[in-house]
Amino acid sequence: ASLKLAHLVTIAAMIGTPGKGITACDEGPGTIGDRFEAVGVVNTEENRRAYRQVLFESEGANEFLSAAILDPETLYQKSSSNGEAFPKVLMARGIVPGVKPHLKIFALPGQNGATVMQGLDSLAVRCAEYKAAGCEFAKWRSPLEIDVANGQPSDLTIETNMRDLARYALICQSQGLVPIVEPDIALKGTHDLETAVRVNVKVQSELFHQMNLHGVYMEGAVLKSNMVNPGKDCPVSYTVEEIAEANLQVFRRCFPTAMTTANFLSGGQSLEDASARLDAINKRKGRKDPWNLSFSWSAAVQMPLFQLCKGKDGLQLEAIGALYVAELAIASAAALGTHTRKGTEGDHKGRGGLFGGKK
Amino acid sequence: NSESSRQALRELLFTTPGFEKRCAGVILYEETLFQTCVDGTPFVELLVSKNILPGIKVDKGVVAIPGCEDRGETTTAGLDGLEERCATYYQKGARFAKWRGVLTVGKNGKGPSERCLALNCDALANYAAICQKNGLVPIVEPEILTDGDHDIAVSQAVTTVVLQRVFESLNKAGVLLEGMVLKPNMVTSGVDCLKKADAATVAKLTVETLRRTVPPSVPGILFLSGGQTEDEATSHLNLMNKNSPLTNPWTLSFSYGRALQATVLKTWGGKSENVQAAQAALFERADANGKASLGEL
Numbered sequence: 001a002s003l004k005l006a007h008l009v010t011i012a013a014m015i016g017t018p019g020k021g022i023t024a025c026d027e028g029p030g031t032i033g034d035r036f037e038a039v040g041v042v043n044t045e046e047n048r049r050a051y052r053q054v055l056f057e058s059e060g061a062n063e064f065l066s067a068a069i070l071d072p073e074t075l076y077q078k079s080s081s082n083g084e085a086f087p088k089v090l091m092a093r094g095i096v097p098g099v100k101p102h103l104k105i106f107a108l109p110g111q112n113g114a115t116v117m118q119g120l121d122s123l124a125v126r127c128a129e130y131k132a133a134g135c136e137f138a139k140w141r142s143p144l145e146i147d148v149a150n151g152q153p154s155d156l157t158i159e160t161n162m163r164d165l166a167r168y169a170l171i172c173q174s175q176g177l178v179p180i181v182e183p184d185i186a187l188k189g190t191h192d193l194e195t196a197v198r199v200n201v202k203v204q205s206e207l208f209h210q211m212n213l214h215g216v217y218m219e220g221a222v223l224k225s226n227m228v229n230p231g232k233d234c235p236v237s238y239t240v241e242e243i244a245e246a247n248l249q250v251f252r253r254c255f256p257t258a259m260t261t262a263n264f265l266s267g268g269q270s271l272e273d274a275s276a277r278l279d280a281i282n283k284r285k286g287r288k289d290p291w292n293l294s295f296s297w298s299a300a301v302q303m304p305l306f307q308l309c310k311g312k313d314g315l316q317l318e319a320i321g322a323l324y325v326a327e328l329a330i331a332s333a334a335a336l337g338t339h340t341r342k343g344t345e346g347d348h349k350g351r352g353g354l355f356g357g358k359k
Numbered sequence: 360n361s362e363s364s365r366q367a368l369r370e371l372l373f374t375t376p377g378f379e380k381r382c383a384g385v386i387l388y389e390e391t392l393f394q395t396c397v398d399g400t401p402f403v404e405l406l407v408s409k410n411i412l413p414g415i416k417v418d419k420g421v422v423a424i425p426g427c428e429d430r431g432e433t434t435t436a437g438l439d440g441l442e443e444r445c446a447t448y449y450q451k452g453a454r455f456a457k458w459r460g461v462l463t464v465g466k467n468g469k470g471p472s473e474r475c476l477a478l479n480c481d482a483l484a485n486y487a488a489i490c491q492k493n494g495l496v497p498i499v500e501p502e503i504l505t506d507g508d509h510d511i512a513v514s515q516a517v518t519t520v521v522l523q524r525v526f527e528s529l530n531k532a533g534v535l536l537e538g539m540v541l542k543p544n545m546v547t548s549g550v551d552c553l554k555k556a557d558a559a560t561v562a563k564l565t566v567e568t569l570r571r572t573v574p575p576s577v578p579g580i581l582f583l584s585g586g587q588t589e590d591e592a593t594s595h596l597n598l599m600n601k602n603s604p605l606t607n608p609w610t611l612s613f614s615y616g617r618a619l620q621a622t623v624l625k626t627w628g629g630k631s632e633n634v635q636a637a638q639a640a641l642f643e644r645a646d647a648n649g650k651a652s653l654g655e656l
Contacts, residue, residue, distance in 0.1 A: 205530050212523045218571045251575070253536055257608055258570040288575045288608045 004176060008220025011136045011178045014096050015222055016261025019336045020066035022224075022296035023328075024265075025055050026100035026139065028071050035302075039310040049077045051315055055302075056090055057081060058321035064328035067096040067137065069180075069296070075099060075133045087134025098137035098180065099130045105143075112150040114157040117142055120167055127175035137178035139224065140168045145186045146199050146231065153185075153199065158206050166210035169221055179216070180263075180296075182224040183207055187268045189231030193238050193348075197246050200228050205254040218258035224296045227264045227277055230348050240346030244280035252288050261292040266300035271327055274300045275334040276346025282337030294335040301327050362390070364629055370396050371627060372620075373405055375638040381649035384412035386457050386498070386614070392448065403452035414455040414498065415448045417441060417486070421461050427472055434478040435460050438485055445493035455496040457542070458486040462503045462521055464549065468513035476524050484528035487539055497534070498581070498614070500542040501525050505585055507549035511556040514546045515564050522572040536576035542583055542614050543569075545595055550586060558591070562598035566607065575608030582611070584618030592618035593647045593656070600654030612652035619644050 015022065027035070032051075033043030041047060052074050055061070068090055075097075079089045087097040103119035117140065127138060142161040144153045153161075162183065169179035183203050185196075204225065211218065228247045230238055255262065266274045274297065281293055304327070305320045333339035369391050372378070385406060392415055395401045403413045421433035435458065445456065460479035462471045471479075479501065487497035501521050503514070522543065529536065546565040548555040556564075569580060584592040592615055599611050613619075622644065627637035650656050 201530070205527070209523055209527050212519060212571060252608075253576045254530075254574050256571050256573075257575060258567065287606065290575075290606055290608055 005217055005220060007176065008173060008178050008217060011096060012220050012222055012260060015067045015137065015178065015180075015263070016292040016294070017066040018292055018294075019332050020064055021294040021331055021335055022067045022069060022263050023055055023061075023065050023301065024069045024139075024296050024298035025052055025074065026069040026071045027298070028102075029073060032071075035306050039306045040312075041306075041309050041315055045073075045077075047315055048073070050080075050317060051320070052077070052086065053079055053081075054317050054321045055324065056086060056093070056095065058325050060325045061328060062093040062095050064325075064332040065095045066294075067098060069098050069100055069139050070135075072099060072102065072130070075130065075135065085134065091134065096136050097134055098139060098177075099135045100139045100141070101126055101130070103140065108157060108160065111154060111157050112147065112152055114145070114152050114154065115143065116157075116160050116164060120164060120171065123168065123171045124175055127172055127177050131176050135177060137180055137222070138172050139180040139182055140165060141182040141184050141224075143184045143186065144203060146189045146191050146195065148189075148191055148195065153203065158203050162203065162207040162210045165207055166214040166216055169211060169216045170214050173217055173220060178220055178222060180222045180224045181207060181211070182265065183226075184265055184267060185226045187226075187229060187232045190233045190235065191231040192234055192236050193228070193230045193242065193246050196228050196230055197250055200225075200250045201253045204250065208254060208256055218256055219260070221259055223255065223259055223262040224265055225262060226267050227269070227274070229269075229277075230350070232268070233351075234348065235350045235352050237350040237352075238348040240276050240280045240341070240344075241284070243277055243346065243348065244284045247277070247281050248284060248289055251291065255291065257290050259291065261294065263294045263296035266295075266297045269300060271297075271300040271304065271330065272342070272345040275330050275339055276341035278331070278334035279337055279339035279341065280346060282335060285337070295331045297331060301331070365390065366394050367629075367631075368624075368627070369394065369402060371634050371637055372623070372641060373402060373411075375641045377642050378645060379409040379411050381642075381645035382411055384414050384455060386414045386416055387453070388416055392451050392453060407452060412454050413452050414457060415453040415495075416458075417444060417448070417456045417490075418458040424475060424478060427474060430466065430472060430475070431463065432472060432475040433461055434475070435482050438482060438489075441486065441489050442493065445490055445495055449494050453495060455498060455540070456486075456490045457498040457500060458483060459500040459502055462501060462517075464503060464507055464509050464513055464517045468507070468509045468517070470517045470520050476521065480521075480524045480528035483525060484532035484534060487529060487534045488532045491535055491538055496538055496540060498540045498542050499525065499529070500583060502583055502585065503544050505544070505547055505550045508551035508553065509549040510552055510554065511546060511548045511560060511564060514548065515568055518544065518546050518568050519572060522568065526572065526574065536574055537578065539577065541573060541577055541580045543580065544585055545582055545587075547585075547587075558594050558598055559602065561595050562602055565595070566599050566603055566611070569609075570607070573609065577609050579610045579612060581614035584613070584615040587618060589618050589621055589644055593644075593651045596648060597651035597654055597656040600652060601656075602654075610652065613648045615648065619648070
């Protein structure tokens, strides 16, 4: 039993390598298809395979990547470089492969549209399959929204989602996979930073409470949370330093130090904003913040890559690879606190109420 | 045991030369808060002059939980009138308070009953909120007794459940974590356990449990000594601070009663001619524990 736990700790430590982060490539064929089609690329299995190959094999990418989250389809696809399945290719490059199991979203009755994710049934069996395919971790995302007027996220919404995340985590560990738990509070809304801090502490406290209650091995689990930000349409302005402090404050109030790394999702932030904020967080880190704080980005890194294909004939693999690695270098610098932002990247510019944007 | 002998003991302790080098605060009983030295100097004034914070125990002891008598479970009384008492204590010079909840590992090591957990953690949280409202830093003390023959794994499991319930309750009550102190038990084997865990294991599992449950915002974790001997209490604390492979976000130190005073009391025996020797014994213990809190022994 202790060998199994030691293995989980080893994988979690690899994922949390300072200066490296996660490339999240787990969009299902439907979702990635939408992104392809928006720029005129046909959604075929080969295109999906070739595109992911670039994300895994671009020269220099593995300097900045500790792990990759894959869609189940990708687990069984092979590299054209050497005919090996992608999990093996990734591991050989020092990038830990993991998977996002299929989940279905379900509306919670009476909760104004708040949801819960379904997928615990047969998860153990699927995890065993993923492990056999070469995965070392899994990821489960529970989306939540702040809607102060409607009392969301309500206690029920939070408890239901966080309890399921804890159960998922336990099931993963029982099958030898490190669970990445992803409570994702959306950027959407007009709430201020103080409200965001309060709600994030409430949600994350419940998550870690449920994880401890369920006996999840904390040292072998990883957090992938949203960055703490004011709502996208919040009229009040905040500097990137204020945002960084809010992020650290939330973690200090509830994130167990037994967990060694948190890799933020981008959640609609541009690469520039996400990097500026991650960098500010790492520049401010002190004795109270012993965790590795890094990235697990999909849209922030990948949306610019799709733009390279617009008006062109098919996937521009070489250009994609070059831009991708350049972006990862920025993300890595932010994870080390050595990035330099341009202008006011990372600040939240509130459009202001009657009296302007500053509080 | 008379008021004057209690006064004499406390005067002995507070006038110990060098005491202030290792003691940042003293938890007093209400009687002591209002007592003076033989020369008339209030104890509170003496402590403050040495930069030692006066604190006050505010709970009124344990009471049986109706329906849980067969399990021997208790809750702690003292919330009624606490607000008014806090105001009085603050006025007298107290700047922090302490409340002790007592729990057990339960039948077959299954932990406290849900009722016991709820009552004790709610009481601790309410106490803490009331204190902060009245300018007193609350020391939150959920003590899990070592009574029993359980092994250290049971202690770890129960301590985990209790601590994370404590913090859940504190969060719900809106307690400012940055303005409180935790006083927990260490994770140890039961007192009648046949295969007792060694000191290094006690240190390792205690820190592991705290890293899983105590948010970094809490500035300090100051252990109770429970039934440990003076040497055990010091050695465990030292190993925690020495052996920790990762930097802890809170200080790990001591809030010892018996483990600081056992030798002192024996040496003193109530006789004024023994005061100097007793004071030397106190300083020796305080100094050792101070070094242990830095892992320097």
